[in-house]
Amino acid sequence: MELYGERGYEQTTVTEIAKRAGLTERTFFRHYADKREVLFAGSALLRERLVSGLEGAPPSAPPIEAVAGALQAAAAVFDERREQARQRQRVITANAELQERELVKLASLATAMREALRLRGVSEPAAGLAAEAGIAVFKVAFERWIDSVGERGMGAFILEGLAGLESLMAGGRP
Template sequence: MTIAHVMSACDMTTITGMVRWEPGAGGRLREAALELYVERGYEQTTVAEIAQRAGVTARTFFRHFADKREVLFAGSQELQDGLAQAVRAAPPATGALGAVEAALEVAAEWLGRDHPHSRQRQSVVEANPELRERELIKMARIGAALAEGLRRRGVPDPEATLAAEVGIVTLRVAFGQWVSRPEPSDLGALMRETLSALRAVTAR
């Protein structure tokens, strides 16, 4: 299944609407926050400083984000929805892991757009236990959404949960490798390689 195939089966406005720095205050606030987290550290940065660098008020910040942590995780609900949608939209004859692969293609498309940004964000998240835990929880929620999508396709448990969790492991491992590389590379290809490696591990 190609990305184009998956994309055409998905809600294009959902998928294509997710540019990283949307114009306006929200995008400027995200950019300013990430800059400050990298420069000074996440814990040392205040909402007031983020707002100031973005040229808006703290009140505007709170219209966009609940707190300084959420700046880093905004969009994770949309990512989750996009992946669940890809699972739902996979052709009816597609098996459990095939539907998960379709979701991984969408994830690669989404997460693989801006390597320097992803590397910066990762360095901030890795440096802070609270943020690492938040990332874990986010991935667990995405896994639960994928499993639910598979059950709605008629895949019984435990197969639905196992296929979804295999997808999450693949996503985490491939994304981790991708951000650890200094140069940009094709995240979709890396996801496919990682899934092949996982299949080889379990086939032995």
């Protein structure tokens, strides 16, 4: 992160990263599958929160409410590390390769939610739709949260996003 911040992602070679960490290039690749993965190792935590959020929802709750709860649980992760999240996002938005990887991580979150919904008894294609729509709301809310100035928590943006999408799907014209 230091090096990525100092000279940018592309201008940083793996050899430099390894040297700064007091290791060999080869050893770096034993810990991270590739150069990008350094920035995304933490996404496992997000997945856990989403999944346990879905598992923790009352069995009687409709899918969208379960998803809403899971998104709230995930949003809390960001509120705890607001500045770190912004710094990280600055590096990512500055580089196309990193944005690719971020999309992959989001897709894997969608898959995890989809499977957790299936376990709740939600059938296809509803499970896939609910998961993808949830991630869509998450993306928009995250972007707005990052660009926001105040101390507003990400959960508020999630709520707004859910309400907005609900209105849109009902034929609303905001």
